[in-house]
Amino acid sequence: MKLETLTIHTGNDGEPATGAVIPPIILSTTFERAADGTFVEGRDIYARASNPNRRMLEEKLAALEGGTDAIAFSSGQAATMSVFHALGTNSHVILPDDIYYGTRYMIESLYEHWGMTCTAVDMTDIGQIKRAIRENTRLIWVETPSNPSLKITDIQAVVKLAKAKNILVGCDNTWATPYFTRPFDFGVDIIMHSSTKYFGGHSDILSGCIIVNDNCPPELKARIRNFQTTGGVIPSPFDCWLLFRSLSTFAVRMPVHAHNAMKLAMFLEGYPQIEKVNYPGLKSNEYHKVARKQMSNGFGGMMSILVKGGQEAALKLTANLKLVKHATSLGGVETLIEHRKSAEGAHSVSPDNLLRISTGIENIDDLLADFRQALENL
Template sequence: MHFDTLALQATHQHDPTTGAVVPPIHLSTTFERNEANELPGNYLYARPNNPNREALERSLATLEGGATGIAFSSGQAAIMTLFQALRPGDHVVLAHDGFYGTTSLLEDVFHPWGLTYTRVDMTNIDAVRSSIHENTRIVWVETPSNPTLAIVDLLTIARIAHDGGALCVCDNTWATPALQRPLDLNCDIVMHSTTKYLSGHSDVIGGALIFKRNDTFTQRIRQLQSVSGAVPSPFDCWLVMRGIKTLGVRVRAQTITAQAVAEFLDGHPMIERVNYPGLANHPDRQLIKQQMNGPGAMLSIQVTGGAEEALTVLGRLRLFRRATSLGGVESLIEHRASVEGPLSTTPPNLLRISIGLEHAEDLIGDLAQALTPGR
């Protein structure tokens, strides 16, 4: 099936009681036993499992081509649970350029606990290979990366990880399964912040892990999900399921606009650099075609003149919303280094842009006036 059809089929639930097309929200925290003290369904208490959460997990596994999915209360909760499944003394390799929250978890929470990690340029294959040790358990990949949109060769990195006895985990939040399926490229686990494109409306926090195999490591993470209680509410799961129905349509429209915006900015005298996988002069154009169905709706720009000029441009914008996060229907922009803090490796003149569903000409006009010198 094409992705749009798959997204609708994966989120369709038949309600045998009413025949409702839209599934009900099961808010109950507990489930009653019958006279023989037996549970009529598979549900005991809402922390271990819930009908809405199970439906979301099945949908995510279908979209990513995985064996099973596990949903969490946030993307950070998903990442944290994955690292909790490791042991003190284990080692993680992750990208030098990537979501700062992943590095913060490793540095502030797990490094004192005994987990070690190495940050490396994932586009440098030799550097990745030399960073894997006997105790490396996870190679964490993010492509396109946050916030410079570096492109990582998933097939090659997965092979290197497996040769070293490690799992390859890919943060697929930016690409979404509409554009990229890392499990098809030999990755073992996919992570999503479902807060972003999967829900798509900036109104729910959530996360997920999707697994290529339902093995003992997967079961350990499911146990940690239940024991730690880092689970999404039934309504949050329902909202993400609703968002998935329009994921393909939204990402396709947002990508078309992002392409137009990136092409306008590329070569602008006020812009030092445009980071966007869809540009014709992108050095990894062939790799992008091999592992992605499109360049996506995220881009970043580096403003000529440094941080001060970048903040000036940011303050002049009228249509873009100056806010953290991404993947919603509204276009967002932020000065990323200001958000990330002391562990940030982001250039100080970089602005990260999430393209929404506004008309491309309106967004380009807003950027044009904001970039006009002496305005």
């Protein structure tokens, strides 16, 4: 099935008892055994271990990325944590230097006492990755486009290096999504999503997932699944139901995000108040060639801009916007802008004049008009 079809039909068996086309929310935390006290085959036992809504969601998530299995979590951070936890003590991880700050902070704070360490490198430079490899390097974690500067990593080149060294490759595909990039096609072992973002699409669900295929070692997958069920870091049945529903419109939302982002990036690139636009779809972008090689259907809905005049000018621009909201997160139908330095705090490596933009699916003329008046009033 094509993406547009599988996002609607995969995992949806309706409700045979009533004939309902849309599966119901099953809120029960426990499920009845058979009359003789045995567990009923195919039936859930306890909600922390499994739930009908979560099983349907995981089936759909796996299909989206062309994986064999998906493991749903209560947040993107919980999903990422499950991978690091599964690596074990004294492991070394290579991360991008431009990465969601919470990923690096997780290793440096929560796993410091495990002896886990990380090295941040410019992931667009294979030489830097090669020099960062140690005897105990277990994982290379790719984030492309990167958060918030939208660097594009050559996934295939990273995988080639990693496989030669018997190192796992994980890819945070939250920003690109399988609509624009399919990491399994380039040989990665694990894909992570903060499904709060584009999969949810409406800024009202907190969830994450790990998706695996046959490349993922079975013992690693088992540890990740055990972290989910034994650790109890699970999404609620209601969140699973909402996310399952939201994915039905995923394939029609994403091209609008990309269309609007391209138009907005081209518009902003022409303004003298803007120092730089970070968007891989622009021909002037230093990562455009790599992006064209591994991204299809467009270049996503995310961008960042550097505003002339430093932090003060950047914050004034956000204050001048009327339609666009200054808020954390991304991937919703509404356009959001955020000053990342102030959001990330002491751990930030973002420039003080950088604003991250999550382009929504509003009418593009309305978005351009809002940015035009905000820029003209700087």
